[in-house]
Amino acid sequence: MIVKRDKLNFWERLYLPAIIGGFKVTLRHFFKKKITMQYPEEKWVVPPGYRGAPYLVKDQEDRTKCVSCQLCEFVCPPKAIRITPPGPAGSPEAGNVEKAPKEFEINMLRCIFCGFCQEVCPEEAIFLMQDYSLTGTSRKEMIYNKEKLLALGGVHQDKIQKWKQKADEAKEQGVKP
Ligand code: SF4
Numbered sequence: 001m002i003v004k005r006d007k008l009n010f011w012e013r014l015y016l017p018a019i020i021g022g023f024k025v026t027l028r029h030f031f032k033k034k035i036t037m038q039y040p041e042e043k044w045v046v047p048p049g050y051r052g053a054p055y056l057v058k059d060q061e062d063r064t065k066c067v068s069c070q071l072c073e074f075v076c077p078p079k080a081i082r083i084t085p086p087g088p089a090g091s092p093e094a095g096n097v098e099k100a101p102k103e104f105e106i107n108m109l110r111c112i113f114c115g116f117c118q119e120v121c122p123e124e125a126i127f128l129m130q131d132y133s134l135t136g137t138s139r140k141e142m143i144y145n146k147e148k149l150l151a152l153g154g155v156h157q158d159k160i161q162k163w164k165q166k167a168d169e170a171k172e173q174g175v176k177p
């Protein structure tokens, strides 16, 4: 079957109306409000309660809240957390009234941002923050150590200052905190 095509009229053969029509669309978009986000300079503002990357927090006395109970390490589904406890409380290497971790690592390549670590933590020492885009140039770089996790987590304002209370008790008893 042969498809019969209509012949182009004079204006269509000029192509000018089509070109002008195209320019009109371009100009309309040119003056519209820009909606393209300049990522990564601009980022989404995520709602409160968003489950981003998990970081460790300190209390307002600048003390690490984590006591190396390892519950988070145990529940973490992809086994992204690795904790090196310092030894029993009161031992010289513990260095404090309770067991602040010697090392605490989270492999962000494994983490699935599930929030189990935050839910299970008895000390409210780990929180899922609002970071949703983590980048690195190597696998090693994506394993965040204790210092990095604490720096990113910052200070968490606690109503109950357990560490302070314990440190004060230790001071009263003449134990070196
Ligand atoms: S958010 Fe989930 S996957 Fe990530 S470290 Fe915590 S428990 Fe593990």
Ligand code: SF4
Binding pocket: 065, 066, 067, 068, 069, 070, 071, 072, 073, 083, 117, 120, 121, 122, 123, 124, 125, 126
């Ligand atoms: S972050 Fe919380 S759950 Fe994990 S080891 Fe520290 S105190 Fe325990």
